[in-house]
Each structure stands twice: as structure tokens, then as C-alpha cells.
Amino acid sequence: MRNFYIHYFDASSDEAYFNHSRDFKSYFLRFDGDCAIELMQMPGIPKSKNDPRKQFSGLTHFAIQVGSKQKVNALTEQLRKDGFQVVSEPRTTGDGFYESVILDPEGNRVEIVA
Template sequence: MKLEHVAIWTTDLERLKAYYTTYFLGVPNQKYTNPNTLFQSYFLTFGSGARLELMSKPEIPVNNNDTIDRQHLGIIHLAFGVPTKADVDQMALKLQTAGFKILRGPRITGDGYYEFETLDPDNNRIEVTTLA
């Protein structure tokens, strides 16, 4: 069995699509729009075969997951794996240079990963990781 996809609500579908295609190399499908419900979505496919659905619809509440201490029950982050520690460092620098806050790391975790944590444009927590 495989995880088919994970979905994220957003108020700015194009901005979030640009983030995941630019920094994580997701390949989007054509945008789906339901004119009756105002629902719109993209599926982005990654090299591993995993997919991320980005969804937009009026009146979905905003996520305030904006600091390392502010967390919530349920899905808390997406983790993207890279081959080496140098790749982790390079990605952290790339995102930080683009103006994205690095919440923690790069660091070696207690369970043997080398990773950093950041937030996407909608404050969804992202980890970039490799085995140390």
C-alpha cells in the first residue's frame, strides 16, 4: 500500500503552486475548477510518485501554524527527503535567501536525521531531511 496524496487548503492557489513547483520540483496537472462550489485544485506530482493536492474554496479558515511553538493536533508537517546533508544545507540556504524563515536547523535529530524546518507561504510546516 502507498500513500496516494496529501491535501492542503489555501487562499492563494497560484502562490502555493509556485512555491512547491519552484522549490520542491512538483509537477502540476491542469487546474480543476467546479463553478458551482467555487472549489479549485491542482495535483502536484513529485519524483517519488507522491502527490500533493492544493485546494482553494472561499470561507476556509486560516492556519496560524506560524512559529516553532504553535502546533496543533493532526497532520503537522510535510517532509521532503534529499540525498545528502549538503543538499539539506543548500535547500535551507535557498529558502532563507528567498525570504522564507528557517524555524529550526539544519541539525541532527535524536532519531538520526539531518534536517531543517520551515514554513510554506501559508504557514504549513515543511521539513527537508536526510539520514545523518
């Protein structure tokens, strides 16, 4: 996951944090501006039973702004070529955003926004 966001979305990463007594590990990924995502791993937590291609309660998706329609198109095609699922093709939404939606390696819905 860490390498995915660094490679495709130009995130930078802090060093790993380990809490050995809880068998917990995390990284903070930082994007341009004030946005950060914490990736956490703890072996005892079960995987979601939800289908990531469908909407569900809880975190449904998050968006990463890439700056232009051309970048949305290019990144969407690169991710498809690299074997990632495109859930929603690039388009202008009803509220005026140009975006696509892909699934990251763990099945999280990620909007790629101009």
C-alpha cells in the same frame, strides 16, 4: 503555493481542476516516486487560528526528501535568502535524520530531509 513547490522542490503539477458550482479549485503536485500533494482553494474556508511556529492538533508538518545533507543545507539557505522563515536549522535529529524545517508561503511546516 503551486509555484513555491515547483520552484524549490522540483514538483510537477497537473492542470487546475475547477468545480464552479462550489467555487473550488485544486492542483495535484507530484514529486519523485509516489508522493503527491493536493493544493485546494475555496474562498469560504477560514484560515487556521493556530500559530504555525508551534505544534498543534491536525496536520503538524510533512517532510520532503531532497537526497543529501548538502542539498538540505543549500535549500535551507536559499529559502532563508528568499525571505522564508527557517523554524529549525539543519541538524541530525535524535532518530538519525538530517533535516531542517521551514514555513511555506501559507505557514505550513515543511521538513527538508536528506
